Amino acid sequence: MLARALTCAVVGLDGVIVECEVDISSGTSGLTIVGLPDAAISEARERVRAAIRNSGCSFPLRRITVNLAPADLRKEGPSYDLPIAIGILAGSEQVPPLPDKTIFLGELALDGSVRPTEGVLPMVAYARDFGVQTAFVPDANAAEAAIVRDVAVYPVGHLTDLVYHQRREKPIPQFHPIGLGDGVPAAGSVVDFAEIKGQEHAKRGIEVAAAGGHNILLTGPPGSGKTLLARAIPGVLPPLAFEESIELTKIYSVSGLLAAAQPLISQRPFRAPHHTISYSGLAGGGAWPRPGEITLSHRGVLFLDELPEFGSRSLEILRQPIEDKQITITRAQSTVTFPANFMLIGAMNPCPCVGKYHSVESSCPGTRHHRPAPGRQGPDWRRAAEGPPLPQPLAGARPAAPRLPCALWRDAGGGCPGGRCGRRLDGRAVGERRQRPRRYPAGTPD
Secondary structure (H helix, E strand, O other): OEEEEEEEEEEOOEEEEEEEEEEEEOOOOEEEEEOOEOHHHHOHHHHHHHHHHHOOOOOOOOEEEEEEEOOOOOEOOHHHHHHHHHHHHHHOOOOOOOOOOEEEOOEEOOOOEEEOOOOHHHHHHHHHHHOOOEEEEEHHHHHHHOOOOOOEEEEEOEHHHHHHHHOOOOOOOOOOOOOOOOOOOOOOOOOOHHHOOOOHHHHHHHHHHHHHOOOEEEEOOOOOOHHHHHHOHHHHOOOOOHHHHHHHHHHHHHHOOOOOOOOOOOOOOEEOOOOOOOHHHHHEEOOOOEEOHHHHOOOOEEEEEOHHHOOHHHHHHOHHHHHHOEEEEEOOOOEEEEEOOOEEEEEEOOOOOEOOOEOOOOOOOOOHHHOOOOOOOOOOHHHHHHOOOOOHHHOOEOOEOOOOOHHHHHOOOOOOHHHOOHHHHHHHHHHHHHHHHHHOOOOOOO
8 A cells, every 4th residue: 555645854944845655565564764864764663653553553564665755865854753654554544545735744752742843934835835735733833834824734732633633533723823923022132222331432333333234343341341232233223024034934943943932033133152163053064054153143143252262264254154145055965055144243352461461541561462372273362453364344343342430330320321222223223224225226335
């Protein structure tokens, strides 16, 4: 008996339809999975066998062959458990023949419950373009899948529920999203400039950079508020459009970073990797390429604190993505292009010995502590502060953030000195970005 169930795979940020073919014939009892499966799919034999038995169904004691077509596409991840299981039940005539234009996604636990999986949004979106009209997804991924319009989403909490639904004994109710947000960040989710005292010239530089989408390098002694200023930048950037939210949600869904309580990302991301990050972690990579930090900060902010501590090669990696707004990763198996349109923010001290070998107010004597340590890849501190050794995309706005006097910290008043609070900066940045197409009809200048 032959049965077919449609499912989907993820390549980069796009989906590919996979046909799960199940053939049950006489012969030695066993389950064989072919079609370039990875270790997680090969181990699905035991998960599917236990899940079928613990769901009140019988596992056929016959020769079962599962083919995941196309056979030349590498399959990875446990999301094929559910289509394999329902295909076996359909092939053994325990459920009616599966309908066409329907996909099944989900990982199975040994007790038959369906666990969430990664990349549901791009898979369902591609399946819709392929002509699929119905999607059975894990209960935890239903809100994410429902973002795609014109596809009926059915949340599956247990394999038994899907069996009863196919037998028309107890239909699964279709999932209808209550609300997906309007692209406005929630209150208190980002730092407001109204909470930062002083640093008016730095706020003005950030306002200009946010309006034009420029990169910034903040310099100042420790404790002057460089990191706090950087964390407040997403709050003054224009709100995400719905298409931009969909694009960001796909990235985080594929990376496994999408929270179940937030099916649609409505706030611009802020990523702050440590200076010990690997090249693959920054740019993306792996045997099967996955998004890196520069892709996770797409449409948002990539913050590099203690910039001179980053290796020179790490900084050079950023040059091409900043210019092209995307990054292409090539491996032996495939070539994947990820979006990388981010705002780069760097922060650094004037020199490494401030506060140790001289005060903030006094000039630096230029001691040996400015020279790179043996084997260190980072640039010289003094030359990095002056500018030329850094990649050209970093040599943009360089507002200084001096240490504030104690009198300002003791001042209990505040609010928005100089009129630069988050709401006002946000409005000015949005207004400026709306004027850019009129000022530059041929495109924004570099």
